[in-house]
Amino acid sequence: MSRHPLPDNLHLDTLAVRAAVDKSQYGENSEALYLTSSFTQPDCETAARRFSGEEDGFIYSRFTNPTNASMEIRLAALEGSEACIGTSSGMAAVLLLCMALLKSGDHVVCSRSVFGSTIKLLGSEFVKFGVTTSFVSQTDVNAWKQAMQPNTKLLFAETPTNPLTDVCDIRALADIAHNAGAVLAVDNCFCSPALQRPIDFGADVVVHSGTKYLDGQGRVVAGALCAPEAMVREKFLPVMRSAGMSLAPFNAWVVLKGLETLGIRMEAQSQRALELATWLESHPKVARVYYPGLTSHPQHALAMTQQSGKGGAVLSFDVRGETPEAGRKNAFHLIDSTRLMSVTANLGDVKTIITQPASTSHGRLTEVQRAEAGIQQHLVRVAVGLENIEDLKTDLSRGLDTL
Numbered sequence: 001m002s003r004h005p006l007p008d009n010l011h012l013d014t015l016a017v018r019a020a021v022d023k024s025q026y027g028e029n030s031e032a033l034y035l036t037s038s039f040t041q042p043d044c045e046t047a048a049r050r051f052s053g054e055e056d057g058f059i060y061s062r063f064t065n066p067t068n069a070s071m072e073i074r075l076a077a078l079e080g081s082e083a084c085i086g087t088s089s090g091m092a093a094v095l096l097l098c099m100a101l102l103k104s105g106d107h108v109v110c111s112r113s114v115f116g117s118t119i120k121l122l123g124s125e126f127v128k129f130g131v132t133t134s135f136v137s138q139t140d141v142n143a144w145k146q147a148m149q150p151n152t153k154l155l156f157a158e159t160p161t162n163p164l165t166d167v168c169d170i171r172a173l174a175d176i177a178h179n180a181g182a183v184l185a186v187d188n189c190f191c192s193p194a195l196q197r198p199i200d201f202g203a204d205v206v207v208h209s210g211t212k213y214l215d216g217q218g219r220v221v222a223g224a225l226c227a228p229e230a231m232v233r234e235k236f237l238p239v240m241r242s243a244g245m246s247l248a249p250f251n252a253w254v255v256l257k258g259l260e261t262l263g264i265r266m267e268a269q270s271q272r273a274l275e276l277a278t279w280l281e282s283h284p285k286v287a288r289v290y291y292p293g294l295t296s297h298p299q300h301a302l303a304m305t306q307q308s309g310k311g312g313a314v315l316s317f318d319v320r321g322e323t324p325e326a327g328r329k330n331a332f333h334l335i336d337s338t339r340l341m342s343v344t345a346n347l348g349d350v351k352t353i354i355t356q357p358a359s360t361s362h363g364r365l366t367e368v369q370r371a372e373a374g375i376q377q378h379l380v381r382v383a384v385g386l387e388n389i390e391d392l393k394t395d396l397s398r399g400l401d402t403l
Contacts, residue, residue, distance in 0.1 A: 017260045019077040020070035033253040034067045063241045067249040071256040078193035079206050081226035085236045086247035090209025091117050093223035096245050100235040104130030106153045111138040112372050113161035116362035138166040144176050158187035163316040163357045163381040164374050165290045167299035174202025194266040195307045212348030215258040216265050220251040269313035273384040277315045285400045291315040316381040327378025330403050331356045337399030347383035354382050
């Protein structure tokens with residue numbers, strides 16, 4: 001029961017707080033939370049039309065719910081996609097993508113630097129169903145070209161990558177995919193649409209872990225796929241109805257509310273991350289800093305073009321250590337010496353998070369897989385929150401200055 005539809009050509013900050021389903025008859029200002037498993041139908045004929053897909057309408061919360069729809073409308077508006085479908089987690093979004101678009105005998109080309117669970121899913125689980133994957137360098141466009149096969153159906157990239165912040169050329173990968181009749185999916189978890197919109201550079205599907213910056217306060221687990229309307233309706237939704245990687249309405253509502261402050265959070269956290277990365281780069285106990293906002297980053301210019309001139313809020317760095325054992329010991333010492341930062345494997349929170357990827361996010365990979373992804377024992381990842389930057393420097397100094 002909205003007074004009138006939203007005007008065209010609204011800015012992203014406005015869409016972040018206004019895009020949603022129509023208000024109910026009660027005229028709520030904050031979008032309603034519909035905690036119901038199912039929806040009653042006015043009559044059998046209407047129920048039949050809605051269950052068959054002939055008529056739009058809410059049926060069952062495994063695949064239709066007004067709260068979820070509001071979140072999906074808002075995220076699609078921010079990403080510039082025609083449609084969006086929410087999922088129970090970021091990895092559920094990757095699973096839905098693969099189940100909907102791939103079959104036995106198909107081939108995938110994927111960056112070897114993506115999230116560890118994505119590598120496991122494609123490199124181990126889908127192999128059992130006859131889907132093969134070639135893992136290639138994130139930044140080597142020729143490697144992507146050479147990995148293409150006649151049966152390649154999907155290219156999967158994550159930019160920047162977790163945790164080394166490698167940046168891929170989205171437009172170049174889109175050209176490779178489309179010339180072969182394949183789909184390019186880009187995980188936009190690190191940047192969010194506040195900084196980067198992969199569809200603007202030619203991506204077909206944008207993958208999200210709503211657990212991260214979309215929520216922004218570490219409250220819920222959620223995921224989403226942003227894609228063309230036909231792909232969502234004809235490919236993703238049927239699998240969702242059968243397999244049930246469903247986003248809970250409460251979690252959808254939390255993400256919906258988180259999107260309202262996404263822009264200002266990403267701006268503030270990116271600014272703090274750049275200052276912290278600059279400080280770490282000059283510290284004698286730090287061997288290298290990985291952050292796209294630094295001019296020393298190999299893909300700095302590309303990142304600035306794709307990421308609205310921002311480096312994002314996640315950085316990683318190598319502490320000094322002559323051997324892998326020494327590197328692991330020093331990384332653990334640094335992390336255990338902090339008194340402010342949260343030691344957990346999540347990211348995207350307003351609270352700064354610190355972790356050692358080799359033993360957490362990439363802990364299930366083999367040593368060979370970790371080496372190929374560049375994940376060394378001395379690597380530390382920091383997802384910068386909203387604390388005072390001087391307090392963050394002091395917290396890291398406790399460990400760095402005692403190595």
